[in-house]
Amino acid sequence: MIVRIMGEGQQKLADSHFAELNALDDELLAEMESGDEEGFRRTLGALLDAVRRLGEPLPDDALEPSELILPSPDATLDEVREMLSDGGLIPG
Numbered sequence: 001m002i003v004r005i006m007g008e009g010q011q012k013l014a015d016s017h018f019a020e021l022n023a024l025d026d027e028l029l030a031e032m033e034s035g036d037e038e039g040f041r042r043t044l045g046a047l048l049d050a051v052r053r054l055g056e057p058l059p060d061d062a063l064e065p066s067e068l069i070l071p072s073p074d075a076t077l078d079e080v081r082e083m084l085s086d087g088g089l090i091p092g
Contacts, residue, residue, distance in 0.1 A: 001052050002058070002068035006075070011055025012064075021068075022051060032081060040077050048073055 001018070013021075024047040026027045031039035048070060058064060071080050 002064045003055060003068045003070060004069050005048055005051060005072065007072040009060060010058040010062065010064060010066060011051050012058055013051065013055040017050075017054045020054070021047065024050060028080075029084070032077060032084070034079075039076055040080075044071065044075070044080070049079045062090060 001013050001015055002010055003013055024043060028040065028043045028047060031043055051070065069083075071083060
């Protein structure tokens, strides 16, 4: 799967990493719903770090369709709320 982190570029990840990312997404969604700003910051950072750690960066000149688009590390809780579907940032 191709994942874009806004403002950073794209990463190619194996589908086998989906469960780990989805668990972080579920945690992020719960923190957003409760208004836990500190937890939101921590979990957003962990989610983005996981994508960077598990993924392989695509070259800057590559433009592949992204299956997931994640917010930048400095995105606010309100900005991420606007990006969310009912199931979080990651479908499923």
